[in-house]
Amino acid sequence: MKSMTVTPPSDNRIAQLIDANLDRAREGLRVMEDWCRFGLKRSDFSIQIKDWRQQLGVHHHNIYRKARLTSNDPAMGVSHPLQQVRTTPESVFIANSSRVQEALRVIEEFTRTTDPRLCEIATKIRYKAYEIELKVLNTSEGIEKKKTLKDCSVYLITTNRRNLEEVVLQALKAGVKIVQYREKFLHDNEKISQAKCLASLCKEYNSLFVVNDRIDIALAVDADGIHLGQEDIPTKIARELLGSEKIIGRSTHCIEDIKNAEDEGCDYIGIGPIFPSQTKKQLNPIGIDYLSKGLSKTLLPAFAIGGINSSNINKLNHINNLRIAVSDAIINSNDPFLKTEELLKLLT
Known part of the structure; x- marks a missing residue:
């Protein structure tokens, strides 16, 4: 595929939020990948999710990493009460899938003109994430049915x-x-x-x-x-x-x-x-x-x-x-x- 030019954002704050959301998306994908691998024993799902994580990693350019905001981030360490009620692997998976989808949407919106290739990848992964979420839920449902059947x-x-x-x-x-x-x-x-x-x-x-x-x-x-x-x-x-x-x-x-x-x-x-x-x-x-x-x-x-x-x-x-x-x-x-x-x- 023809390469697309990456233009550094004129506003450093945009580079910061792209960096943050790339981290957020990749972290969420790792949680999803590991549950599919170890919890569901579905190598097909985990391989697909790993590929998405790698694609985002390739396009996590230094212009975003160098703009990283850490100690001065006003939202660092802030949690939400709902995080404490995720008591099942499925609820953890769904929460991280939603996190990935939201992060990818932010990336899409802020990279359309400066990093069109990353925008394109984020869009494709976001829609595929909707599909795999449903597949994982169906797989989990099937596992529960088989557990009931066995008993x-x-x-x-x-x-x-x-x-x-x-x-x-x-x-x-x-x-x-x-x-x-x-x-x-x-x-x-x-x-x-x-x-x-x-x-x-x-x-x-x-x-x-x-x-x-x-x-x-x-x-x-x-x-x-x-x-x-x-x-x-x-x-x-x-x-x-x-x-x-x-x-x-x-x-x-x-x-x-x-x-x-x-x-x-x-x-x-x-x-x-x-x-x-x-x-x-x-x-x-x-x-x-x-x-x-x-x-x-x-x-x-x-x-x-x-x-x-x-x-x-x-x-x-x-x-x-x-x-x-x-x-x-x-x-x-x-x-x-x-x-x-x-x-x-x-x-x-």
């Missing part, structure tokens, strides 16, 4: 029922941390309305809300993810549509299914059916021994599914860190709250 022991799958919202509410109150909305009979408008209600309940109880099969409904209600069967849309396409922060689960019925789900980047799997299931009557049970074998073949959170209830769950007691997915056992119980509590206690 789930009972996975509730809904079926059509008149008072479904109340049943799910009672299960959430009892401690369920993931709910899958599975509905085969209602019209789409009814499904969306019901899914929105359930998604809101799950959010209130800091639980995950997943939609079975229907990515369009998952997107419409901003669900936490999607659950797919073996005949459903490929995982790669689902990921492209949903984004990296959403959860994708897949039903598996054999070792090959489990391996494929892991290779495709699914976040969790269901293994089954373990026992005869009222929901999946067409599938033959794979049995407990096959479940144990399947669990040994994957590092993904895996939920045993199919006909599991409080009367046969003791047959799975020998399996460490057992996770189960249930539908009828809770949805059609006389007391969903007590039944959920019972299953959770059996698993702990």
Whole structure:
């Protein structure tokens, strides 16, 4: 690219504020870079931010450094009370991203005629900083979802029922941390309305809300993810549509299914059916021994599914860190709250 001439500002105060804001922007970028590197383990983000920091460093010319104001700076050491309430890495990242954006805006305004190349770089980085802030927030959100998923022991799958919202509410109150909305009979408008209600309940109880099969409904209600069967849309396409922060689960019925789900980047799997299931009557049970074998073949959170209830769950007691997915056992119980509590206690 053709070089652009740098003209020293006629007013030394302008050189001082350019120097100060270059320092401010580069410092803020370093905070952002390190959180992406060490906190999120996202080398792509940290490399990009490091490049921006280096670009600004190259254009931090001596004419700005020599004008530096330190001991005579009337605002040196001044802090703000809000700095004391940044209690999460995300809040620190956002604060520094805002700091970078503000500093770059100042640089843009005061270098348009004297240092057009620096002005151009500051503009490009400022707009890119908006984009990476959103990506980082989505990544953090995805990490939190996966932490919640890992800690789930009972996975509730809904079926059509008149008072479904109340049943799910009672299960959430009892401690369920993931709910899958599975509905085969209602019209789409009814499904969306019901899914929105359930998604809101799950959010209130800091639980995950997943939609079975229907990515369009998952997107419409901003669900936490999607659950797919073996005949459903490929995982790669689902990921492209949903984004990296959403959860994708897949039903598996054999070792090959489990391996494929892991290779495709699914976040969790269901293994089954373990026992005869009222929901999946067409599938033959794979049995407990096959479940144990399947669990040994994957590092993904895996939920045993199919006909599991409080009367046969003791047959799975020998399996460490057992996770189960249930539908009828809770949805059609006389007391969903007590039944959920019972299953959770059996698993702990």
